[in-house]
Amino acid sequence: MDAALPADTLSPGPLSSGKGHRDENFPVASWLLKREHRAPIMAFYRFARKADDIADHEHAPPVEKLRQLATMRDGLANAGTDAEALALRDTMAAARIDPVHAGDLLDAFTRDVTVRRYATWDDLIGYCRLSAMPVGRFVLDVHREDREETWPGNDALCAALQIVNHLQDCGKDYRSLDRVYIPLDTMAARGARVEDLGAAAASPALLAAIRDTAARTRSLLAESRGFAARIKDRRLAAEVRVIQRLAEDLTRRLLVRDPLSERVHHTNWEAGRLALAALVGR
Template sequence: MAATQDDIRGADFLHWSKKHYENFTVVSLLLPRRLRRPVRLLYAYCRYVDDLGDEAPGDRLARLDAFEQDLERCYGGTPRHPLLQTFQPVIVQYGLPRGELWALIEANRMDQVVRRYETFSDLVHYCRHSAMPVGRLFLKLLGYDDARRIQLSDATRTGLQLVNFLQDVGEDYEKGRIYLPGDDMARFGVSEEHIARRDATPEFRTLMQFEADRARALLYAGLPLAETVEGLARVDVRLFSYGGLAVLDALADARYDVFGRRVRVGKLRKAGLFLRAALWLLRSRRLPPWKGECR
């Protein structure tokens, strides 16, 4: 938690956020220059809140409560935390909704008290707080807030969150959490003991494939979002989806054994994803303009 203590000052969060997001430098260069700092600050906010919930010493609920109170000052006062002091002009300029910023704090509150999710619907409810707000806030920075884009973004962000859960089954268990639906575990004959033993049994692999298929379906459902975004930012949006799908492919290549080492996408494959997204952009520019809802 040392990197996120309150002695970090304003602009230092910009550098700090880069170190926490492997793809950030590449992705940010695709955004209009005016949006790079706001997007970086948004991700710094997201990461800081996550670290309060995952790594902060002492009473994490109390720290999350205090940060929420300081967030309120961004909407009619002067926040005390250096990150919020730096982020406040972005919140005001772009009209970032407090409900979405609050939801990210609430997700980390949930992590302190909810350790298991009985159904997939329960897990999606968690994603409404932990994942969907990130996409909605990103869209707001791009200037969009219509229902259709939000629906596509929600599918993408939920899919990405599920992918992250699948990557981190062992790590999350060490923190006392399981993000695999309990009824699915029972259906496929997977117990908590399997996870505790880090035992990738055939039953566990079948369960993981089932959950991966769910995540893949959501990512494919959200793919049209990039077609609704103007400029090079559409490549950025497309890469979010391609990245999640690439991790799912890597999980399949590993036969869903996530206990040996964390499944990642290598640099060569990342370069291929970028090229694929760039080629998609060139092809998409030959298509008629998108006729969906406008902001």
């Protein structure tokens, strides 16, 4: 299957959310990137989106989720019929990209089905190592960037993006999927209970735990601030600068807003303004 086909040409699976790359919080294969790099990135995105939809489905039983994820893994090994997995397999083979990134991502989605709590910050970062860092590493490999130079910054930024997403949606994740990504020891230190996530507004204790986690996320973003400067491809570096700016602003909001009762997500206008500021260096 042609990996350059637009996302809507692949039929959605039975557990599809209908969400596409334009619905994400951060740019995916934006116009900033060279055209030849967008197709493999979109193949990876379609694969990730489908696996994410499977893992996050509110009503499918875990055994069915694991079965469908296993079918996708078979497709990566050319032993199945999953369209998105087969397309990504062909894309990685043609571009000589290490398939480990896709395998790590499937490990993360399998963990989403089987693990619903993270005891410590280190446990959460271990999850991000599978769920977020491989995405940026794949993009860097597509651009033939130096791994030693770029992976440390990538890993910090991608982990921050993942945690920001989870903090924004912490109430929804708990109510819909009984998942908690705020480290349990952080919640305990503040006297917060997991059940507090089901309320219409965060308790003072839960709000403190959310802000503690956001503060640690801000430290990750401090680590990734020089990442874009280490990227040789100027257009990819520009996209990374935009993503860094968006993540910093969302983290700032999480330090002052209650994600259970207040909007944290950017509007299109807000995201566009921040992106422009990042591109012109303001």
